[in-house]
Amino acid sequence: xxxxxxxxxxxxxxxxxxxxxxxxxxxxxxxxxxxxxxxxxxxxxxxxxxxxxxxxxxxxxxxxxxxxxxxxxxxxxxxxxxxxxxxxxxxxxxxxxxxxxxxxxxxxxxxxxxxxxxxxxxxxxxxxxxxxxxxxxxxxxxxxxxxxxxxxxxxxxxxxxxxxxxxxxxxxxxxxxxxxxxxxxxxxxxxxxxxxxxxxxxxxx
Numbered sequence: 488x489x490x491x492x493x494x495x496x497x498x499x500x501x502x503x504x505x506x507x508x509x510x511x512x513x514x515x516x517x518x519x520x521x522x523x524x525x526x527x528x529x530x531x532x533x534x535x536x537x538x539x540x541x542x543x544x545x546x547x548x549x550x551x552x553x554x555x556x557x558x559x560x561x562x563x564x565x566x567x568x569x570x571x572x573x574x575x576x577x578x579x580x581x582x583x584x585x586x587x588x589x590x591x592x593x594x595x596x597x598x599x600x601x602x603x604x605x606x607x608x609x610x611x612x613x614x615x616x617x618x619x620x621x622x623x624x625x626x627x628x629x630x631x632x633x634x635x636x637x638x639x640x641x642x643x644x645x646x647x648x649x650x651x652x653x654x655x656x657x658x659x660x661x662x663x664x665x666x667x668x669x670x671x672x673x674x675x676x677x678x679x680x681x682x683x684x685x686x687x688x689x690x691x692x
Contacts, residue, residue, distance in 0.1 A: 511571040518564045526561060533578050539652045540579065543636055543644065545586050552589060556582045576659040579649060583663060635682045643678040650675055 511532060517525025537556065541549035559581050567577060636644040642664070649660045650671075657675075661668045 511574070515564075515567070515569075515571065515574060519567065521565070526564070529560075529564075529574070530557065533575060536652050536654065537578060537582060540648050541582060541586070543648055545589055548589055548593075552582065552585045555585045555588075559585070572656070572659075575653065576655055576663065579653050579655065580663050635685055638685055639678055639681060643674055643681070646671055646674045647678050647682070 510528065514525045514528040514532075518529055534553070534557070538549065538553055541552050541556075545552055556578070560578060563581075567574065569577070636647060639647070645664070646660060649655045649663065650657070655663070657668050657671050660666075661671045664671070666674075
């Protein structure tokens with residue numbers, strides 16, 4: 488088993504991505520049989536969005552949580568049933584549980600996490616301080632997502648992360664968050680409107 492460690496017009500980065508998942512069906516079957524090469528294929532496909540999600544949700548410990556998530560995946564994949572999209576939802580469900588475990592262990596609140604100082608692509612800044620936030624137009628797509636989402640209520644930010652970064656369906660997000668699909672749609676609509684307004688305000692400043 489490999490050791491996994493950690494690497495108004497709507498803004499383009501808010502548009503949902505269409506992901507191509509070649510050979511994932513075979514990789515899932517191979518992983519269930521314990522084939523290391525198949526698990527590596529899954530890791531390469533699902534780990535990048537997982538890291539982006541975790542880096543926003545628990546910035547100080549995201550690499551540790553990612554490692555714990557993949558350890559749980561490797562242990563439980565033999566009992567998994569479903570295709571690539573079901574696996575995606577399953578992986579992010581595990582990640583959410585690992586985040587909750589970290590919150591309990593360290594006594595953190597989501598507000599405290601939101602105020603943590605984080606490091607992104609060589610740029611250190613306190614995202615809770617609006618005066619330290621550069622114009623979104625000058626940032627990469629990943630930095631822009633991090634910067635703008637920091638201004639949202641935690642559950643609004645998570646809906647956007649799960650829908651856009653994790654590429655989960657409304658139904659999957661509703662199941663993970665224990666809300667109705669209509670509630671998720673409403674939260675997403677409000678969150679995107681807030682982000683679009685903030686994006687345009689930052690672009691012109």
